Every structure is written in structure tokens, then in C-alpha cells.
Amino acid sequence: MSTTTTDRSAASAGGNGEDKDGRTDGRGGGRAGERILRSSPLRKLLTRPELGSVVGAIAVFVFFALAADGFLRASSLSTVLYASSVIGIMAVPVALLMIGGEFDLSAGVTVTSSALVSSMFSYQMTANVWVGIGVSLLVTLVIGAFNGYLLTRTGLPSFIVTLGTFLMLTGMNLGLTKLIGGTVSTRTIADMEGFPSARAVFASTLTVGGVDFKVTILWWLGLVALASWILLRTRTGNWIFAVGGNKDAARAVGVPVARTKTGLYMGVALGAWISGQHLLFSFDAVQSGEGVGNELIYIIAAVIGGCLITGGHGSAIGSAVGALLFGMTSKGIVFAEWNPDWFKFFLGAMLLLATLLNTWVRRRAEAAK
Amino acid sequence: MTRTEARTALVELSGVSKHYGTVRALEGVSLEVRAGEITCVLGDNGAGKSTLIKIIAGLHRHDDGVLRVEGEETRLTSPRDALDRGIATVYQDLAVVGLMPVWRNFFLGSEPRRGTGPLKRLDVGLMRRTARAELLRMGIDLRDVDQPIGTLSGGERQCVAIARAVHFGAKVLVLDEPTAALGVKQSGVVLKYVAAARDQGLGVVLITHNPHHAYLVGDRFVLLKRGTMAGSHTRDGITLDELTRQMAGGDELDDLRHELRET
Numbered sequence: 001m002s003t004t005t006t007d008r009s010a011a012s013a014g015g016n017g018e019d020k021d022g023r024t025d026g027r028g029g030g031r032a033g034e035r036i037l038r039s040s041p042l043r044k045l046l047t048r049p050e051l052g053s054v055v056g057a058i059a060v061f062v063f064f065a066l067a068a069d070g071f072l073r074a075s076s077l078s079t080v081l082y083a084s085s086v087i088g089i090m091a092v093p094v095a096l097l098m099i100g101g102e103f104d105l106s107a108g109v110t111v112t113s114s115a116l117v118s119s120m121f122s123y124q125m126t127a128n129v130w131v132g133i134g135v136s137l138l139v140t141l142v143i144g145a146f147n148g149y150l151l152t153r154t155g156l157p158s159f160i161v162t163l164g165t166f167l168m169l170t171g172m173n174l175g176l177t178k179l180i181g182g183t184v185s186t187r188t189i190a191d192m193e194g195f196p197s198a199r200a201v202f203a204s205t206l207t208v209g210g211v212d213f214k215v216t217i218l219w220w221l222g223l224v225a226l227a228s229w230i231l232l233r234t235r236t237g238n239w240i241f242a243v244g245g246n247k248d249a250a251r252a253v254g255v256p257v258a259r260t261k262t263g264l265y266m267g268v269a270l271g272a273w274i275s276g277q278h279l280l281f282s283f284d285a286v287q288s289g290e291g292v293g294n295e296l297i298y299i300i301a302a303v304i305g306g307c308l309i310t311g312g313h314g315s316a317i318g319s320a321v322g323a324l325l326f327g328m329t330s331k332g333i334v335f336a337e338w339n340p341d342w343f344k345f346f347l348g349a350m351l352l353l354a355t356l357l358n359t360w361v362r363r364r365a366e367a368a369k
Numbered sequence: 370m371t372r373t374e375a376r377t378a379l380v381e382l383s384g385v386s387k388h389y390g391t392v393r394a395l396e397g398v399s400l401e402v403r404a405g406e407i408t409c410v411l412g413d414n415g416a417g418k419s420t421l422i423k424i425i426a427g428l429h430r431h432d433d434g435v436l437r438v439e440g441e442e443t444r445l446t447s448p449r450d451a452l453d454r455g456i457a458t459v460y461q462d463l464a465v466v467g468l469m470p471v472w473r474n475f476f477l478g479s480e481p482r483r484g485t486g487p488l489k490r491l492d493v494g495l496m497r498r499t500a501r502a503e504l505l506r507m508g509i510d511l512r513d514v515d516q517p518i519g520t521l522s523g524g525e526r527q528c529v530a531i532a533r534a535v536h537f538g539a540k541v542l543v544l545d546e547p548t549a550a551l552g553v554k555q556s557g558v559v560l561k562y563v564a565a566a567r568d569q570g571l572g573v574v575l576i577t578h579n580p581h582h583a584y585l586v587g588d589r590f591v592l593l594k595r596g597t598m599a600g601s602h603t604r605d606g607i608t609l610d611e612l613t614r615q616m617a618g619g620d621e622l623d624d625l626r627h628e629l630r631e632t
Binding site: 229233234235237238241242245246249250251252253254255308312313 | 426428448449452458460465466467468469473476477478479480482489490491493
């Protein structure tokens, strides 16, 4: 039944489809019918969630290229990319979660928890560090699943649920580290088995064309690509947009809302695990009080990148541009030899400007339809 | 898609009750839905229409009475369960996700995929083509299936939801007040699609408080009043005037008229 009608409409569209710009979108499938006004490519571009952040990123880049002498040097750009990647690795899953309509305020301290578990397990059990890394992955995923479980079972707002787990984890990080090791930081694991290979995976430096790049940049790009694929081309991605855009409608058409949201929290946990291992293997010990406050920076990167704070709209690439803006500003100020105290001021101004620009652009694009 | 031409009851409720704590939301309600027929459920606010819908849609389980789907006694456990049995529900306000493109909405919850393993992905081309073709078949000519569904008019959105249910081979279509928020012209358009769905052999449950809309398309009429059945008629058994009178309050209205005259 459906095949015949498809053929019919395709045939009828084929006759007058050529003279319209029905094939310009290049994404396949779209055919011009009798009175279809295809949106112009420009308007398509304007509805992209990351547009505001891209404009902002170009502006900030040009600004620091002019204002800071060494900014355009390859080594400086590598430093910027490294700073961006450390935030970006977490901004990707946080953006996905935000598109799914939720927050995770525990994301920053979960990174530290993940590093602590990995390091302390290996040290206390005198095991190969890879065993600790594996245990850490499990524990971190359980933290994510716990956030998701609490959220979906209690029906409380995620702001409250994860504020609770944020405080609990902050306390546990300090309390357990002192209880087990006696001090606020973990013991060095640099001399333990598996340390060199783990450092190579999570914290090595690659030299390309005489310039050093941190391996986290690869992790970051990989995560952005993976998340974009999931969001735009898989069923799960469809579900993420749906549970963030209209939870009740999604449930009514059979989308497993609780499972999708829990999965998103576990995605954040996965990001926290990668970040946590990087934190550990950049050095060889972890300070148990770290990570507090970073959760807001991940959220800022996602919002600058065009994620709607109420859910249902956004992109992984946008979060990457948001993280890049963060990296450029934080390092650009240093290269320009300004007082780094002003960094937070710029970050706040950028957040406001990017959000305003995003809102304005979206209104324009929707009104123009 | 094969269609059962035999006029068996697709969904049958007999003496169904639902209690929320001590509140009787629904008491002893019976109705049947047959293929190619429209069963209208009429009632005022708070008459139990929503509860009835939720039972048929699988959101709530009934406490008493019997629910049969194609002759088989059952208790629907979830919306997914209801969908799997061919019962699709189109809600008045939560049928779609406004920010998502039309084609993504069309397939939400039942996305076609191709490829295997980690490369298993949405069949985007098929989704776009099918959404357009199915909408065109119901007479909706969208400019662009990529536009967010929130930019469509209320009537168009209802129609997309109906077209979606028809496409996915629903045998029973439950419509919750599809014309409530619409103007006269849009209501007419939606009723046309309801009739089109019936003509394709679906059984339709049309929930409404507008007897005029109901009588335009309905084959059977069930009247609800404070959670109980106030009447059940076939089209031959009732006139529009009588239906309107009963909906407006029936005997109560007569009493009110007398009272108002006396004062």
C-alpha cells in the first residue's frame, strides 16, 4: 500500500521537480512537490543550533589573533586545543543530557571520583593500573545509573537530584580518600605495573609536524563524532530529542523515557571516566578536592554551543565550539599577558552574548518560514 | 497490509470500572469498536472520557469488568502493549514533539533502520519519503518535512498524528478531542481525515463533547456522565436533536428551563 503511493508521488514530483531547487539540500529524499517552497540553504543554516557559537568563536579567534602576539603560533593553538579538549570531553555528554532535558551538577566531581577510584584501587590492591581503570569505569557508570535511577523513579527535578549527588560525592571524595590513605591526595602510582601504557592512552603527547598535541584532543574529536552520529542518525538520537522536547508525547508513542534518560546519565559518567583517567595519568596522584565548579563550565559550553536549556534542541558540534571558545578565552588572556582574573568576566559575557544571539537567530529563522 | 473485512469487534469493553483511591472515575462502562466504524464517546468535562481513553491506550489498567481486544480478554500493561495490539491513540495536546522535524515525529517510537551492528542507523531517506507520501495521501501537502512540527497549525498536527497511526497499521484509532481546540474549517478538515481512516477499515474511537461533530461521522454513540454510562445508541437509534439534548444535560436541562422561567 505504502509503496504504490510512494511511487506515485515520486513520479508526479519528478516531472516538475527539476525547475525548483528541490535537490539543493543534498541530504537525499527531499523532492519538490506541486507547491513546495524549499527553504533556502541560508535559512537552513540559520536554524542550526551551533550557529551563534560559531560566529562567536570566529570573533574571539580574530580578536586574540590581533590582541595576543603569540596566539597564532602552532604551539599556542595546540595549548588552546588541549584546554578546550579537557572541557570538551565532558561538554559532549553534558550537551546530550541537556538535549534530553536534564542537568547533571555532579559531573565535575564525578571526574575526580573516577580518578580517585582508579588510583586507590590499584594502589591498595597492588594491582596492575588497568584493573583500577576497569573498576573505575564500573563505579563511575554506577554513579551515572544512580543519578538516572533517582531521577526517573522519584520524578524530582534533575537540578535537585544531581545537586544531592554532587554534595554527596564531594564529601565522599574527601572523606574516603582521607580514611583510606590518610591524606587528601592519593599516593603516587607511577611505579606500578601498566602505568606507562595507561599514560599513553589517556595523557600522552603526539608530535605532528613538529608540534606537540595532547591525546585528549583525539578523545574529544572522537566523542564529538560519535555523539553527532548518535544524535542525528540513530534511533537513540531521535529518542534523546523527543524525551527532551516533550517527555509525555515521547512516552505515549512508545519511547522508553526512563531508559533513555538513564542512558544519558551513564553517557556523562563515561565522559567523566575518560576525563578522570586523564586527570590521574597526567600526573600520578589525584587531589581529592578537585572538580568542584567544573560542572558549570560543561553546562556553559553546551549552552554557548546552542543547547536549549529546557531541552529538545542542540548539537554535539555546538558543545565542541563552546568548549573551543572556553579554551581560546582562557589561554588567549594568558598569551595577551592580561590579568587572568578577568577570565570569568569574559566567560560570563560570552555566555550571555551567545545565548542572546542563539535566541535571536532562532526567532528570525522561525518567523521567516 | 491485510485488512479484516469481517466486522468483528476490534475492542470491546463490558462493565469496565476504574477507581482512583476512593474516587470512582469510571463505573460499568461498555462499548464496542468495529472495523470501518466510528464509535463516538460523548461527555461533559469530568465525565470520565480521559479515564476511558487511558484504559484503551494502556496508560491505566481497569479495576473491574472485561476488556477484549479482537475477542481476547486482556489487560493492557503499557502504551507499547496497546500499540503492539494495533491500538493507536492520538492525544489532544501531546501527540507530537514540537521542536522536532515532521519526518522525525512521524516515525517517533517506530523508527525504520538499516545496516547492522554498530552501523545500524535510521533510514533517513525512507523516513523523509514515506512521511511526505503518507501525508500527501491524506491530502496534506507540506512545504517541507524538515520543518519543526510546532510550526504547523493545530489541525495539520492532528492530521500528521492520524496519518502516522494509519501508516503504522493501527487497527483501532483512539482520538482524544481532535477538534476541541480548532476553528470550524480546521475541524472539518480533521473530521475528513477521521472519515478517511474509517474508510480504510480502521475502527475509530472519537472522544468529543461536540454532538454535531460526532453525528457527522459517528456510527455508535456512547454518552458518559459522571463516570457512568448515560446512554448507548447506534446511528439508527438516535437523532442529532436527541443527541444534542442529552449532551446538553437532557432532563436536567428541561428542569433548569422550568426553573429559569418561574423566576
